[in-house]
Amino acid sequence: MKAPELPDGLSGPVRMADVARVAGVARVTVSRVLSNPQSVAPATRAAVQDAIAKLGYVPNLNAGTLASSRSRIVGCIVPTLSNAWFAETIDGLSEVLAAAGYQLLLGQSGYGPVAEERLVDTFLGRRVDALVLTGSERSDAVRTRLAAAGIPVVETWDLGLEPLDMAVGFSNYAVGESAAEHLLARGCRHLGYIGADEQRASKRLAGFTATLARHDMSAVPVLAGPPPTSFESGARALLELAERQPRLDGIFCSSDTLAASVLFECRRQGWQVPQKVAVVGFSDQPLAAATVPSLTSVQVRSHELGAEAGRMLMRRLGSASTGKPMGGEHRIADMGFRMVARESA
Amino acid sequence: MTDVAAAAGVSLVTVSRAINSPDQVAPATLAAVRAAVGQLGYLPNLTAGSLASSRSRIVGCLVPTISHTVIAETVEALTRTLGDGGYQVMLAQTQHRPDDEARLVETFLARRVDAIVLTGVNHAVGLRSRLQSSGIPVLETWDMSSQPIDLLVGFSNHDAGFAAGRHLFDRGCRMPAYIGSDEARSHHQLQGLRAVAAQHGVPDVPAELILPPANIEDAGPRLAALLARRPEVDAVFCSNDTLAAGALFECRRRGWEVPGRIAVMGFGDLPIARAGFPRLSTVQVRGGRIGERAGQLLLARLAGQQQADPVVDIGFEVVQREST
Numbered sequence: 278m279k280a281p282e283l284p285d286g287l288s289g290p291v292r293m294a295d296v297a298r299v300a301g302v303a304r305v306t307v308s309r310v311l312s313n314p315q316s317v318a319p320a321t322r323a324a325v326q327d328a329i330a331k332l333g334y335v336p337n338l339n340a341g342t343l344a345s346s347r348s349r350i351v352g353c354i355v356p357t358l359s360n361a362w363f364a365e366t367i368d369g370l371s372e373v374l375a376a377a378g379y380q381l382l383l384g385q386s387g388y389g390p391v392a393e394e395r396l397v398d399t400f401l402g403r404r405v406d407a408l409v410l411t412g413s414e415r416s417d418a419v420r421t422r423l424a425a426a427g428i429p430v431v432e433t434w435d436l437g438l439e440p441l442d443m444a445v446g447f448s449n450y451a452v453g454e455s456a457a458e459h460l461l462a463r464g465c466r467h468l469g470y471i472g473a474d475e476q477r478a479s480k481r482l483a484g485f486t487a488t489l490a491r492h493d494m495s496a497v498p499v500l501a502g503p504p505p506t507s508f509e510s511g512a513r514a515l516l517e518l519a520e521r522q523p524r525l526d527g528i529f530c531s532s533d534t535l536a537a538s539v540l541f542e543c544r545r546q547g548w549q550v551p552q553k554v555a556v557v558g559f560s561d562q563p564l565a566a567a568t569v570p571s572l573t574s575v576q577v578r579s580h581e582l583g584a585e586a587g588r589m590l591m592r593r594l595g596s597a598s599t600g601k602p603m604g605g606e607h608r609i610a611d612m613g614f615r616m617v618a619r620e621s622a
Numbered sequence: 623m624t625d626v627a628a629a630a631g632v633s634l635v636t637v638s639r640a641i642n643s644p645d646q647v648a649p650a651t652l653a654a655v656r657a658a659v660g661q662l663g664y665l666p667n668l669t670a671g672s673l674a675s676s677r678s679r680i681v682g683c684l685v686p687t688i689s690h691t692v693i694a695e696t697v698e699a700l701t702r703t704l705g706d707g708g709y710q711v712m713l714a715q716t717q718h719r720p721d722d723e724a725r726l727v728e729t730f731l732a733r734r735v736d737a738i739v740l741t742g743v744n745h746a747v748g749l750r751s752r753l754q755s756s757g758i759p760v761l762e763t764w765d766m767s768s769q770p771i772d773l774l775v776g777f778s779n780h781d782a783g784f785a786a787g788r789h790l791f792d793r794g795c796r797m798p799a800y801i802g803s804d805e806a807r808s809h810h811q812l813q814g815l816r817a818v819a820a821q822h823g824v825p826d827v828p829a830e831l832i833l834p835p836a837n838i839e840d841a842g843p844r845l846a847a848l849l850a851r852r853p854e855v856d857a858v859f860c861s862n863d864t865l866a867a868g869a870l871f872e873c874r875r876r877g878w879e880v881p882g883r884i885a886v887m888g889f890g891d892l893p894i895a896r897a898g899f900p901r902l903s904t905v906q907v908r909g910g911r912i913g914e915r916a917g918q919l920l921l922a923r924l925a926g927q928q929q930a931d932p933v934v935d936i937g938f939e940v941v942q943r944e945s946t
Contacts, residue, residue, distance in 0.1 A: 311732065329728075330748070333755065336732045350712075358698040361691060368689045371715050375726075380733065382680070383713045385701055398659070399710065402641070403680075418660065508897030534893075541899045564894075567838045567867070569874045580689075 291334040300328035311336050312349070313378045351590060352400030353409040354384040354393055360505040362560055363411065366433060366583035370409060373587025379406070379594075388475060388504055390416045401426050407590045409583075413437025413444065414476055429593045431586040435477055436611060443593075445585045445610040449477045452575050452614050453484025456529040456557045459573070459616055461492060465527030465555055468496040469518040471511060471539065472531030473504040481559065485529055497522040501535060511538030512545075526554055527622065533558040533565050536572055540621065555622035570620035577614045585610050623664070630658035642679065643708040681920060682730030683711050683739040686718045686805070687835055692862065692890045693741065695909035696763060696916075700739065703917025709736070709924075718805050718834045720746035731756055737920050743767040743774070744806040759923045761916050765807055766935060773923065775916045775934045779807045782905050782938045783814025786859045786887050789903070789940045791822050795857035795885050798824070801844050801869065802861030804831035811889070815859055828852045836861070841868025842875070849884070856884055857946070863888035863895045866902055870945065885946040900944035907938045 297304045302321060310317050310325040317325070328334075351374055355363035371381050382405060384396035393410070397419050400408060407428050413435040415423075423430050423441055430442040435449055460468060470485055472478040482498055489496050499518045501510040511534065519525055530536035536558030543550050550556055550570055558565055561576035589610065627634045632651060640647045640655040647655070658664075681704055685693045701711045712735060716723040724746040730738055737759040743766070750771050753760045760771045766778040783800075790798045800815055802808030808831065816827045828851065830844040841860065845868075849855055860866035866888030873880050880886055880900055888895055891906035915934050922929065 333752075335728075335756075358688065358694045358701070361689070361694070364688045364691075364694040367713070368687060368715065371688070371713060375714060380729065381713050383697075383701055383711045384705070385698065395656075403710070508893045512897070537894075538897050541897050544899050563838045564867075567842070567871050569871050 291332045300324045352382045352405040356388040362579045365579035369580040369583030370587045449480035450484035453481035454488045457485045457488035460527040467524040468527045470498040471514040473506045474500045475504045478531040508538040511535035512542040533562040573622040626658045630654045681737045682735040692909040696913035699910040699913030707921040779810035780814040783811035787815040787818035790857045798857040799855045800829040803834040803836045808861040838868040841865040842872030859887045863890045863892040903946035
């Protein structure tokens, strides 16, 4: 490959000092443009970027890592990107990190604790500055490892009793309680639940059934298999539920995907929603507002969960340029949830 | 690392291999090394290794936005495939902005990533030569080009638009329209649709192009606007199944029969296409397959193998269901 043509008096490899000379600025300014461009005046930034382009300079951010013992990389582990919730959380996290000059290293655990353990080890080996994990249940091995590593960790999508370090989420149990109260207030008395076979969904089910129990009622639960849940599994689960609970008049689904597939299947069966059966979903995806009838759902802000996790980390780590932690640190952010009542319940 | 080797009863190089390329180590040996690593709490410094070998074992991946379901499927499969080969994926989002893409490529190069994966084949001026002189493998996805930067795994969006249009005309439609994002891959689909329409003596295909990201709630108002402007439209091809589902819901809300009043065709074959009511006809593209093939191609190249053909066309397939 052809090397870029260099101006007179220069021979490769191009160093940061060369860029500084061509741009007519100090080396530290070049460094700042690279690590935290927002902190440099636009005109100066443009001059440095021009010089970088002209010289074909590629800074080595990894070399900086060893000197400062900061990699400016955050590792994030989600169960799977196939679930839109986690993709949206990563979207929000990535926006905040990018603006602060951090990069995101991505891992998928496939909902398995062993895979998560292995990814945590790999990321620690890469000297990530911080980790973002999904959920609040961790193996002892991972807890020990992370405590020893001493880096900031944010757990997302749930609020456990004892977060490893920081947590941003909501109470999945309270989501289940709220769904039950909504259906009871509508007058539903023969309730069912369709959900994924997974920890956080199980907590929503626990909250749902506990609330019904307080009213001397119970719910027929149908598990729609391991996550991520699909449209097909939702339709199948509805038919099973209708068989086990013939007077079924209200359903809480552990995801909007399941709830939408229940709406589609009800239409196919000729069951009126909400007259014959009311349906409540979870997470309030854009799909919920679009369906006919529109879907009542418990809104959690997936994107904002990721963005808040990013902000918590940045507060702890400080901005990339100064390395000084900023104030206002708090360990647990309960982002709450909101029942969005639409046509289906 | 010496302690781990002693505890596992293997050589130092085996420990190193178990950490860097687990697929090259026998499962039993791998298990022994991992047990020793766990027991001793050993943390290999992969960063130090990357300076010595000038390999970071990180692949940089640029997508418009990870919230887009089909793109998420590609990244899911890419991360999984590369992970099995001992590589991690560093992810960044361009928000459909070529300048952001160019800037993020610079960051990735500075991070000494071992390879870069891009979405689409339309990039900012200068990015091609910048990447070609970087000396690392570059892989473009989700479109087709006669002049890829380096490697390419995708399909022709133009041909997919053409095939969707041909299907609509075959089903008896006379006046197709298009709803998509205002970005390169949608433009290519629309060009294909216009080409087939011209063959059927239809000189103009009305289109609604939405500033990305296009969401499900955008489809209804756009469809209504399209039909108000051009009542003769009897079919609509949408740049993804999510928009097509939004169009179907709008038809339902307004009491327009599908496909009687208007035929609706999607793109991608997401799960919602099979589940919706009516079931959606679509152009099937396997986003997961793109990520998997991209990962395999990069692993082969990074292991020093040269590909006979640097371009993999994974193709597409028209799937007829109830909406056309």
